[in-house]
Amino acid sequence: MTNQAPKTRPGPGQLFKSALSSYVFIGALAFLLIDGSLKIATTINPHVWPMNPMQTAYRSWVWWGARDLEREKQPPDIALLGSSLMMAAFHGGDAALLNVPQNWAFHHKSVLLERLLKARFNRDYSTFVLALGGEMASDAYAITSSLLTGAKQPKMIIYGIAPRDFMDHALGSPASTEVFRFMSRLGDLSDVASDAHGNAWELGEYYAGQGSFIYTHRPDFIYVQHRLANEAVRKLCGYKDMDFVHCPMMIRRQAFADLPENTGPNEVMVSPPSASDKIFVDNSGEYKFRYKNPNLKQFNNQMGYLERMLKLADNQGIKVILVNMPLTKENVDLMPPNFYDNYMKIVERLAVTNKAQFLDLNDHQLFPKKYFGDTAHLNVPGGKHFMEVLAEKIGADDRVAATIQNLPQTGQ
Amino acid sequence: MLFNSLKYALFLPIVFALFWATPQKYRVWILLVASYVFYMSWRPGFILLIIGLTVANYYIGFAIHKAQEIKEKKVWLTLAVVINLATLAFFKYAYFFNDVVTTLIKPLGLPPTHLPFDIILPLGISFFVFEFIHYTTDVYRGAEPIKSYPAFALFASFFPTQIAGPIKRFQDFIPQFLAESKLTVSTFDSAVSLILMGLFKKVLIADNLSFFVQGGFGNAGLFSGIDLWVFTYAFAFQIYFDFSGYTDIARGSAMLFGYKVPINFNLPYLARNISEFWHRWHISLSTWLRDYRFIPLGGSRASRWMVHRNLLITMTLGGLWHGAAVHYLVWGVFHGVLLVVHREFQALKNRANFAWLKAAVASRPGTILSGLLTFHAVCIGWVFFRADTNAAAFQMIRKMFTLHPVFCQSQMVSAVLPTINYPLIYPSIFLLLPILAVAHLLMGWINTTPFVARTPKIAKAVWCCAMIFLVMVFSPDKSPRFIYFQF
Numbered sequence: 001m002t003n004q005a006p007k008t009r010p011g012p013g014q015l016f017k018s019a020l021s022s023y024v025f026i027g028a029l030a031f032l033l034i035d036g037s038l039k040i041a042t043t044i045n046p047h048v049w050p051m052n053p054m055q056t057a058y059r060s061w062v063w064w065g066a067r068d069l070e071r072e073k074q075p076p077d078i079a080l081l082g083s084s085l086m087m088a089a090f091h092g093g094d095a096a097l098l099n100v101p102q103n104w105a106f107h108h109k110s111v112l113l114e115r116l117l118k119a120r121f122n123r124d125y126s127t128f129v130l131a132l133g134g135e136m137a138s139d140a141y142a143i144t145s146s147l148l149t150g151a152k153q154p155k156m157i158i159y160g161i162a163p164r165d166f167m168d169h170a171l172g173s174p175a176s177t178e179v180f181r182f183m184s185r186l187g188d189l190s191d192v193a194s195d196a197h198g199n200a201w202e203l204g205e206y207y208a209g210q211g212s213f214i215y216t217h218r219p220d221f222i223y224v225q226h227r228l229a230n231e232a233v234r235k236l237c238g239y240k241d242m243d244f245v246h247c248p249m250m251i252r253r254q255a256f257a258d259l260p261e262n263t264g265p266n267e268v269m270v271s272p273p274s275a276s277d278k279i280f281v282d283n284s285g286e287y288k289f290r291y292k293n294p295n296l297k298q299f300n301n302q303m304g305y306l307e308r309m310l311k312l313a314d315n316q317g318i319k320v321i322l323v324n325m326p327l328t329k330e331n332v333d334l335m336p337p338n339f340y341d342n343y344m345k346i347v348e349r350l351a352v353t354n355k356a357q358f359l360d361l362n363d364h365q366l367f368p369k370k371y372f373g374d375t376a377h378l379n380v381p382g383g384k385h386f387m388e389v390l391a392e393k394i395g396a397d398d399r400v401a402a403t404i405q406n407l408p409q410t411g412q
Numbered sequence: 413m414l415f416n417s418l419k420y421a422l423f424l425p426i427v428f429a430l431f432w433a434t435p436q437k438y439r440v441w442i443l444l445v446a447s448y449v450f451y452m453s454w455r456p457g458f459i460l461l462i463i464g465l466t467v468a469n470y471y472i473g474f475a476i477h478k479a480q481e482i483k484e485k486k487v488w489l490t491l492a493v494v495i496n497l498a499t500l501a502f503f504k505y506a507y508f509f510n511d512v513v514t515t516l517i518k519p520l521g522l523p524p525t526h527l528p529f530d531i532i533l534p535l536g537i538s539f540f541v542f543e544f545i546h547y548t549t550d551v552y553r554g555a556e557p558i559k560s561y562p563a564f565a566l567f568a569s570f571f572p573t574q575i576a577g578p579i580k581r582f583q584d585f586i587p588q589f590l591a592e593s594k595l596t597v598s599t600f601d602s603a604v605s606l607i608l609m610g611l612f613k614k615v616l617i618a619d620n621l622s623f624f625v626q627g628g629f630g631n632a633g634l635f636s637g638i639d640l641w642v643f644t645y646a647f648a649f650q651i652y653f654d655f656s657g658y659t660d661i662a663r664g665s666a667m668l669f670g671y672k673v674p675i676n677f678n679l680p681y682l683a684r685n686i687s688e689f690w691h692r693w694h695i696s697l698s699t700w701l702r703d704y705r706f707i708p709l710g711g712s713r714a715s716r717w718m719v720h721r722n723l724l725i726t727m728t729l730g731g732l733w734h735g736a737a738v739h740y741l742v743w744g745v746f747h748g749v750l751l752v753v754h755r756e757f758q759a760l761k762n763r764a765n766f767a768w769l770k771a772a773v774a775s776r777p778g779t780i781l782s783g784l785l786t787f788h789a790v791c792i793g794w795v796f797f798r799a800d801t802n803a804a805a806f807q808m809i810r811k812m813f814t815l816h817p818v819f820c821q822s823q824m825v826s827a828v829l830p831t832i833n834y835p836l837i838y839p840s841i842f843l844l845l846p847i848l849a850v851a852h853l854l855m856g857w858i859n860t861t862p863f864v865a866r867t868p869k870i871a872k873a874v875w876c877c878a879m880i881f882l883v884m885v886f887s888p889d890k891s892p893r894f895i896y897f898q899f
Binding site: 018021022023024026027028030031034201204205208212214215218221222225256259260 | 418419597600601604605624627869870872873874875876877879880881884885886889
């Protein structure tokens with residue numbers, strides 16, 4: 001590259017001289033210098049960067065959970081993990097017990113389970129629920145690794161699992177979920193980077209991004225942009241309240257499904273028992289899609305995350321109870337042949353080899369169809385029933401009962 | 413391989429380095445191999461299609477040139493056009509024809525027809541087929557055929573313009589391939605600036621708007637007329653920034669090899685009438701349609717009604733070129749009608765007793781009003797273009813022109829967009845759209861001044877640094893494909 005048509009090939013020195021006369025080169029160099037300086041400065045002193053991961057433009061469900069856990073003065077005795085199956089049971093159980101609507105964004109303590117355990121073991125237990133819609137085993141590992149180790153480490157994790165947490169046709173790659181992404185900001189998940197990214201290009205993009213401070217802090221800049229835009233619109237249009245969601249849920253869900261997950265504190269409530277609990281929604285179409293084209297690689301990968309999570313918990317001294325969540329027979333029948341039996345065998349083996357307890361609550365006698373709102377999720381009475389059965393099963397199994405009985409008291 | 417992907421970010425520098433490290437006489441081969449690799453990165457099998465058409469058109473070009481009789485030349489040209497159009501029709505319109513047949517035979521009580529196989533549309537086919545038709549037609553009209561096979565093959569497959577144009581003219585392009593390539597610092601700077609600007613338009617503006625537009629056009633029933641106008645404005649800017657962003661990256665990429673690709677857009681929303689709009693929008697397509705459809709039909713040197721017919725046919729075909737769907741056809745017809753109305757209006761204001769009208773249109777308020785009217789007419793056309801079906805487009809148009817009070821009891825007729833506070837898009841959309849409109853005006857002014865040339869190098873370096881930052885930070889995690897890739 002020269003200023004004039006070259007007759008001979010330019011040497012490195014000449015090329016460098018030419019490069020310095022290029023404003024693109026100078027601009028790119030300036031960018032690299034700024035990026036590198038920020039990286040070095042924050043490595044020496046992390047507080048140089050004034051933002052923290054909780055300052056985010058998108059308030060997803062996991063954000064609300066992480067925020068409330070951060071506000072807790074003491075770490076919980078028991079953390080509950082799982083997908084919407086556990087979420088439905090937890091919110092439904094408390095809505096039935098307390099007879100008041102439960103706000104998905106703010107409600108993170110299972111009052112019903114705390115009371116049931118107190119009645120059975122005659123001591124107080126604090127709970128914190130981080131069960132989230134669509135939570136895969138990889139997400140549960142990410143939450144355990146980033147959020148449930150350190151200052152807010154619980155003494156026990158009760159993890160509600162189901163086959164769909166290991167095989168979901170709708171899942172791109174483990175790293176593509178909102179939970180995984182947010183947890184990557186809170187903690188270091190680089191140990192699973194190669195497994196979490198779907199293909200070599202995605203992984204390459206990840207590593208390329210890791211090399212840049214600005215790239216890894218994109219959410220911080222988006223947050224600043226969001227704040228500035230909010231302020232501008234507040235001033236220009238006179239809006240007073242930009243935190244609450246005003247737009248009808250129907251429109252947000254239906255029309256803007258492609259936008260990043262962003263939920264409002266007033267967005268979803270679980271009502272106390274009502275006549276609507278008798279309505280059964282046939283969602284077998286959705287589950288046919290989820291169980292479509294069984295992806296053995298994904299299944300094994302997700303089982304690998306469960307194993308990692310159990311090992312991590314064991315290393316950290318956290319007891320784990322794996323709970324096989326109840327499903328309707330119709331739902332189990334939608335799975336590919338032998339899939340469910342294989343899933344059970346692997347989960348039981350992993351529990352044994354990693355010192356976890358296993359409780360199988362997928363019993364159609366214990367959970368008849370009247371306790372379900374659809375083929376997979378429990379309704380409000382079903383949620384209450386689930387917590388009661390869970391507490392009873394914990395008490396009935398000597399090993400599990402001993403584990404929970406011997407948990408250190410808070411403050412010890 | 414998308415321009416806004418890591419693959420392309422690696423591919424382009426590798427080809428750039430190989431190209432400049434290779435002696436001049438082999439450079440065309442380097443680019444040809446790179447272009448085939450680029451095409452095969454999507455579906456390797458389709459490389460046979462592009463190679464097959466290249467070989468056929470290359471030899472037919474010579475056959476046309478060698479033919480002594482005009483009749484023989486015509487036969488060869490017809491063969492070339494049939495081969496190219498039949499290929500396009502098979503891949504692009506087979507389903508459409510099948511649907512038309514099914515609709516026609518339905519009243520006779522006959523069962524619907526089904527194609528016995530699945531057809532996948534090869535990327536860029538509409539563009540390279542039009543380039544082949546241009547080539548054979550121009551050879552028929554007397555141009556010299558291209559002697560160098562690699563140069564001819566590269567003309568059709570040149571990776572920067574392979575998927576979505578601009579539709580090139582071989583008279584401009586081939587001499588560049590055959591001449592000695594040169595790269596200067598200023599060319600390099602201009603090329604990378606164009607690529608950065610294209611990425612900025614695509615990933616920062618078009619991609620972020622696309623989530624918003626998708627929500628509105630996919631669920632028009634949920635929104636009021638005012639909301640739908642906002643969605644339509646957003647789509648107008650989305651498609652412009654998406655396609656002109658693509659073109660900028662294509663032009664910048666070509667420039668890195670020392671080649672100039674013509675512009676495809678010239679601030680189209682500043683057009684004062686629909687005719688001017690088509691001189692500013694997708695210029696390579698509109699000039700192709702003019703040269704190879706409108707003029708062969710008789711052009712504007714015909715009777716008043718024949719000119720109208722020619723305009724309607726040309727624009728209808730232009731609409732169908734975008735896709736085999738009725739809503740594209742309606743979009744084309746709509747633009748044809750607009751052009752006819754514009755011609756009639758021009759004729760009216762040129763009459764002696766309508767001198768006041770001519771003066772009014774030429775005045776400053778008249779110019780602004782003309783620009784606004786043109787922009788809104790184009791926006792209405794975009795509704796047909798973007799809507800999934802014609803029924804959805806008409807539903808949107810009906811709502812857009814239904815004057816309900818903005819805020820009333822029913823949620824469905826009140827403007828709901830201002831109550832949405834999604835980050836980035838909301839509430840930024842209400843700032844972004846006016847900013848884009850102002851930026852459009854500003855660029856119109858900048859283009860008429862030596863502003864860019866006089867800008868100090870340090871300011872350009874800062875601009876470049878800012879562009880890298882903005883593209884890196886604000887591009888969505890999942891970038892939608894370029895809109896024109898589907899054509």
